[in-house]
Structure formats: C-alpha cells, structure tokens
Amino acid sequence: xVSPNPGLLSALLRTGKLSGLxxxxxxxxxxxxxxETNSAGWRGVWVDTTxxxxxxxxxxxxxxxxxxxxxxNDSLMEFEVAFRDYLTESPSTAIFWVGxxxxxxxxxxxxxxxxxxxEDVIETTSSLVLVVGTAGSFxxxxxxxxx
Numbered sequence: 001x002v003s004p005n006p007g008l009l010s011a012l013l014r015t016g017k018l019s020g021l022x023x024x025x026x027x028x029x030x031x032x033x034x035x036e037t038n039s040a041g042w043r044g045v046w047v048d049t050t051x052x053x054x055x056x057x058x059x060x061x062x063x064x065x066x067x068x069x070x071x072x073n074d075s076l077m078e079f080e081v082a083f084r085d086y087l088t089e090s091p092s093t094a095i096f097w098v099g100x101x102x103x104x105x106x107x108x109x110x111x112x113x114x115x116x117x118x119e120d121v122i123e124t125t126s127s128l129v130l131v132v133g134t135a136g137s138f139x140x141x142x143x144x145x146x147x
Contacts, residue, residue: 016126020119022129028096058110079117098132101136
C-alpha cells in the first residue's frame with residue numbers, strides 16, 4: 001500500500017499548479033481526500049466507477065456521484081455539458097477517480113474517449129481529476145510522482 005505523506009496533497013493543491021487529468025499511483029481513502037482538500041480550500045469528490053465496462057455505465061456512475069441527475073445518463077455530449085457546468089459552478093474541485101481499471105480492461109477505446117472529454121473540460125477550469133490506485137496503468141495521461 002503506497003500512501004502519500006499526510007498534508008502532501010493539500011500542499012500540492014495550495015500551490016495552484018496542480019490541475020488536469022493525472023494518474024497517481026497511491027492509495028487514498030475518502031476520508032483522506034476530504035481532509036486534504038478541505039485543508040487546501042478545495043472541494044474533494046470521490047468517484048468510484050468499479051464495475052463500469054462501457055461508456056454508458058461510466059457516465060451513469062459519475063452522474064450519480066456528482067449529483068448531475070438532471071442530465072441523461074447515456075449521452076456523452078450531455079455528460080460533457082453537465083460536467084463542464086459542474087466544474088464551472090465550483091472551481092477548485094479535485095475529483096478522485098477510483099475503480100477505473102474495469103473500464104480500461106473491457107473497453108480501452110471508450111476509456112480513451114472519456115479521458116479526452118475530461119481533459120477538454122478541465123482544461124478550461126482550475127480543477128483536477130486524479131486517477132488513483134496502485135494497480136493498473138492508464139495509458140496516454142500524465143503521471144504524478146511521489147518524489
């Protein structure tokens with residue numbers, strides 16, 4: 001189990017230089033992210049997509065986790081709009097995405113499309129999506145190092 005030093009995430013968020021879609025090979029709990037993000041003045045959101053094997057299943061889980069219920073669960077375009085609105089209304093949001101391995105394993109192309117949509121949306125906000133967990137690899141996204 002690799003866990004970052006207490007306060008490291010909070011310090012990284014406070015610098016204002018941590019944003020985008022990044023892979024972080026650490027183990028974090030929901031309690032840790034709430035504590036660290038609150039300490040930095042950010043909003044931390046835990047998104048678990050365990051079991052999602054398709055784009056529609058991913059969208060359904062994220063819509064539920066972010067309370068975007070007014071949007072259709074199966075439309076990528078509507079999801080993108082809802083996700084952009086969500087991050088625009090609440091700047092300095094850090095989303096911690098766990099359970100992503102099933103999606104990559106069963107549908108790599110859907111995962112790459114979703115990653116591009118997420119990157120496009122967060123490019124225009126001061127938000128962060130961290131793909132966390134020690135197992136697996138997430139191709140084509142940058143990786144945050146503990147060093």
